[in-house]
Amino acid sequence: MSLGHACVDVYQGAVAALVPYFVAERAYSYAAASGIVLAASLLSSVVQPLFGALTDRWAMPWLLPLSALTAGSGVALSGVFGSYPLTLAAVAVSGIGVAAYHPEAARAARAVASGDNTGMGWFSLGGNVGFALAPLLVAAVIATGGLNASPLLAVPAVAGAALCAAAVRASRVRAPAGPPAESSGSDDWPSFLRLSGAVVCRSVVFVGLSAFVSPYVRERVGGGDVVGTAALCVLYAGGAVGTVLGGRLADRYGRVTVVRRAYALTVLAVAGVVLVPGPAVYLFVALTSAGLYVPFSLHVTLGQDCLPGRVGTASGVTLGLTVSVGGLAAPALGALADTTSLRTALVPLIVLPALGGLLLRGLREPAPVRQSAPGLPVR
Numbered sequence: 001m002s003l004g005h006a007c008v009d010v011y012q013g014a015v016a017a018l019v020p021y022f023v024a025e026r027a028y029s030y031a032a033a034s035g036i037v038l039a040a041s042l043l044s045s046v047v048q049p050l051f052g053a054l055t056d057r058w059a060m061p062w063l064l065p066l067s068a069l070t071a072g073s074g075v076a077l078s079g080v081f082g083s084y085p086l087t088l089a090a091v092a093v094s095g096i097g098v099a100a101y102h103p104e105a106a107r108a109a110r111a112v113a114s115g116d117n118t119g120m121g122w123f124s125l126g127g128n129v130g131f132a133l134a135p136l137l138v139a140a141v142i143a144t145g146g147l148n149a150s151p152l153l154a155v156p157a158v159a160g161a162a163l164c165a166a167a168v169r170a171s172r173v174r175a176p177a178g179p180p181a182e183s184s185g186s187d188d189w190p191s192f193l194r195l196s197g198a199v200v201c202r203s204v205v206f207v208g209l210s211a212f213v214s215p216y217v218r219e220r221v222g223g224g225d226v227v228g229t230a231a232l233c234v235l236y237a238g239g240a241v242g243t244v245l246g247g248r249l250a251d252r253y254g255r256v257t258v259v260r261r262a263y264a265l266t267v268l269a270v271a272g273v274v275l276v277p278g279p280a281v282y283l284f285v286a287l288t289s290a291g292l293y294v295p296f297s298l299h300v301t302l303g304q305d306c307l308p309g310r311v312g313t314a315s316g317v318t319l320g321l322t323v324s325v326g327g328l329a330a331p332a333l334g335a336l337a338d339t340t341s342l343r344t345a346l347v348p349l350i351v352l353p354a355l356g357g358l359l360l361r362g363l364r365e366p367a368p369v370r371q372s373a374p375g376l377p378v379r
Contacts, residue, residue, distance in 0.1 A: 010130040
C-alpha cells in the first residue's frame with residue numbers, strides 16, 4: 001500500500017514540477033502557470049470529501065487501482081495538448097484520480113496499522129517519496145523530450161495500479177466486503193473544524209512553495225533549471241524523514257504537542273527562505289519541509305479520531321479539501337508575483353503557519369479509535 005501511495009502521489013508533485021516547463025516552452029505567465037496548479041487542486045478539493053462519504057457507506061477497494069490510472073493519465077496528457085483549456089482539463093482529470101484514491105487508502109492504512117501513529121507515518125512516507133521523486137521524473141522526461149514526451153509519465157500509474165490491485169486481492173481473502181464497522185465515540189465537529197483550519201494554512205504554504213520555490217531559488221542563487229529542481233526536490237524529500245519522525249514523536253509526546261511545535265518551526269523556516277540570501281536558502285527549504293511534513297500523517301489520524309463515526313469523510317477533508325484548497329491561493333500568489341516580485345509574493349506564507357498554530361491552541365488530544373476498513377482486516 002505504501003508503494004502504491006508513492007506511485008499515486010507522483011502526480012501531485014508532477015503538476016508543480018511541470019510549471020517551469022510550461023513557462024519556458026509555452027511562455028505562460030506566472031498567473032497562467034499557477035492556474036494549472038489550481039486545476040489539479042480544485043476538483044480534488046471538491047470531490048475528495050464526496051469519495052470519503054461514499055467509502056463510509058460502501059466497500060470500494062476497486063477504486064484504488066482505478067484512481068491510480070486516472071491520476072496518471074491526466075498528467076501524461078497535459079504536455080500533449082497545445083491548448084491551455086485542454087491542458088487545464090487534463091490536469092483536472094488527474095486531480096479527480098488523486099481525490100478518489102486518498103480517502104479509501106487512508107482508512108485502509110489506518111486499519112492495517114491498528115491505529116499506530118508510526119504505522120500511518122510509514123504509509124504517508126510512501127506518498128511523500130512519490131512527491132520527492134516527481135521533480136526528478138519530470139526533469140528526466142521533459143528536459144530530454146520536451147512537453148511532447150509527457151505520455152512517458154504514465155509509467156508510475158501502471159505500476160501503482162498493479163500494486164493497489166495486489167493489495168486489494170491480498171486483503172480481501174481474510175475480510176468480508178461490506179460497510180465499515182461502527183466506531184464508538186461521538187463526533188467532535190468544533191475540534192475537527194479547528195484542525196481543518198490549521199491544515200488549510202499549512203496547505204497554502206505548501207502549494208505556494210511547490211509552485212514557486214523552483215523559479216524563486218533560480219532567481220536568488222543563479223543558474224539553470226537544475227538549481228530550481230534541486231530546491232523542489234529538497235522541499236519534497238523532507239517528507240521522507242518528516243512523516244515517520246512525526247509518528248515517532250507523537251507516540252512519545254502526543255500528536256497535538258508535536259503538531260503545534262511543527263507549525264512554530266515552519267514560521268521561522270519560511271522566513272528564512274524568503275529573507276536569507278544565497279545558497280543558505282536550501283537549508284531553510286529543508287527546515288520548511290520538516291515543519292510541513294512532521295504533522296502530515298498526524299493531521300489525518302487526529303481528524304479520524306475527531307470524527308470516529310465518519311472516518312472516510314474525515315480522511316477526505318484532511319487529505320483532500322483542506323490540503324487542496326491551498327491551490328486556490330496559487331493564482332493570487334502568481335498574480336502578485338507578476339505585478340511585484342516572487343519574493344514579495346512569498347512573504348504572506350510566513351504568517352499562515354502562525355495563524356495555524358493559533359487555531360491549534362484550543363485543540364485537545366482526542367481518544368484514538370479503531371475501525372475496520374472494507375475488504376481489509378484489523379490486526
